[in-house]
Amino acid sequence: xxxxxxxxxxxxxxxxxxxxxxxxxxxxxxxxxxxxxxxxxxxxxxxxxxxxxxxxxxxxxxxxxxxxxxxxxxxxxxxxxxxxxxxxxxxxxxxxxxxxxxxxxxxxxxxxxxxxxxxxxxxxxxxxxxxxxxxxxxxxxxxxxxxxxxxxxxxxxxxxxxxxxxxxxxxxxxxxxxxxxxxxxxxxxxxxxxxxxxxxxxxxxxxxxxxxxxxxxxxxxxxxxxxxxxxxxxxxxxxxxxxxxxxxxxxxxxxxxxxxxxxxxxxxxxxxxxxxxxxxxxxxxxxxxxxxxxxxxxxxxxxxxxxxxxxxxxxxxxxxxxxxxxxxxxxxxxxxxxxxxxxxxxxxxxxxxxxxxxxxxxxxx
Numbered sequence: 416x417x418x419x420x421x422x423x424x425x426x427x428x429x430x431x432x433x434x435x436x437x438x439x440x441x442x443x444x445x446x447x448x449x450x451x452x453x454x455x456x457x458x459x460x461x462x463x464x465x466x467x468x469x470x471x472x473x474x475x476x477x478x479x480x481x482x483x484x485x486x487x488x489x490x491x492x493x494x495x496x497x498x499x500x501x502x503x504x505x506x507x508x509x510x511x512x513x514x515x516x517x518x519x520x521x522x523x524x525x526x527x528x529x530x531x532x533x534x535x536x537x538x539x540x541x542x543x544x545x546x547x548x549x550x551x552x553x554x555x556x557x558x559x560x561x562x563x564x565x566x567x568x569x570x571x572x573x574x575x576x577x578x579x580x581x582x583x584x585x586x587x588x589x590x591x592x593x594x595x596x597x598x599x600x601x602x603x604x605x606x607x608x609x610x611x612x613x614x615x616x617x618x619x620x621x622x623x624x625x626x627x628x629x630x631x632x633x634x635x636x637x638x639x640x641x642x643x644x645x646x647x648x649x650x651x652x653x654x655x656x657x658x659x660x661x662x663x664x665x666x667x668x669x670x671x672x673x674x675x676x677x678x679x680x681x682x683x684x685x686x687x688x689x690x691x692x693x694x695x696x697x698x699x700x701x702x703x704x705x706x707x708x709x710x711x712x713x714x715x716x717x718x719x720x721x722x723x724x725x726x727x728x729x730x731x732x733x734x735x736x737x738x739x740x741x742x743x744x745x746x747x748x749x750x751x752x753x754x755x756x757x758x759x760x761x762x763x764x765x766x767x768x769x770x771x772x773x774x775x776x777x778x779x780x
Contacts (some may be wrong), residue, residue: 451470611638
């Protein structure tokens with residue numbers, strides 16, 4: 416065990432991989448077939464290494480994110496691995512450029528790797544370092560269930576709950592409203608009444624069309640309707656929320672806690688879903704969890720299930736962990752799910768370790 420107060424950043428080693436998805440995800444905005452991931456190793460002078468990964472959404476953004484992280488390696492070299500201080504330094508550095516988009520993504524990756532290094536140096540799982548316990552977190556399966564029609568969606572939903580998940584999420588936004596309803600009903604018949612069914616529009620509708628479809632889906636037993644309209648339209652979501660009759664979930668596109676605060680002030684959602692990468696890593700998440708508690712808002716996670724399990728374990732209003740298996744092929748030990756709950760491993764850090772042989776096979780030249 417190394418004193419975490421003594422850690423000094425030596426280097427950021429970053430690798431780009433493209434991981435094929437076991438179940439390609441077809442949304443109303445396009446089809447995701449590979450996960451473009453930036454793998455980060457934060458090396459310290461004391462021999463402790465923190466790990467994290469970033470999901471860059473499109474291969475077009477992967478190399479720019481990797482390049483930015485490599486640029487920041489020399490900039491941060493010699494600094495204490497103190498996440499709050501690193502965050503302050505990077506916020507000041509990028510204030511004029513703006514700490515959103517690819518800049519925010521890179522900053523969050525460094526933050527997550529720094530917290531992982533801190534936890535490893537202390538010999539503690541991240542959740543315990545943050546003051547929590549290794550409590551189990553309810554998880555729903557968010558793999559697949561894209562825009563594939565009622566018959567295929569029903570069959571795929573049965574496959575997704577087979578490992579014991581107590582919830583699944585279906586993507587909506589078909590050209591015809593009636594198809595959305597048909598898909599929801601087909602999936603519900605397939606999984607039964609005892610399984611939670613979430614839905615996601617991926618920002619595809621206008622406010623007016625959102626209201627029409629929410630009305631059509633009212634009474635179908637949905638746990639929530641996610642991002643029916645543009646993520647940055649807080650007023651539009653507030654209009655939808657007032658009339659929907661179904662809980663409205665947003666938050667995966669909150670760029671930091673300040674964005675979340677604006678959304679809460681506008682009354683734009685019933686439920687919040689911060690993304691560990693976009694909210695600002697562990698540091699940003701802790702601030703977001705405090706906002707959620709103050710607002711009495713249930714908080715779920717978006718992607719990054721390995722680190723999100725730790726973060727939800729220390730979130731007062733934690734609700735659901737979104738489970739995806741996208742990074743599992745490059746991990747030594749994937750997150751374990753038992754009886755519909757995420758089980759946090761009792762090992763130092765976030766539990767992320769690379770499967771180096773798999774990483775080598777999937778490296779982007």
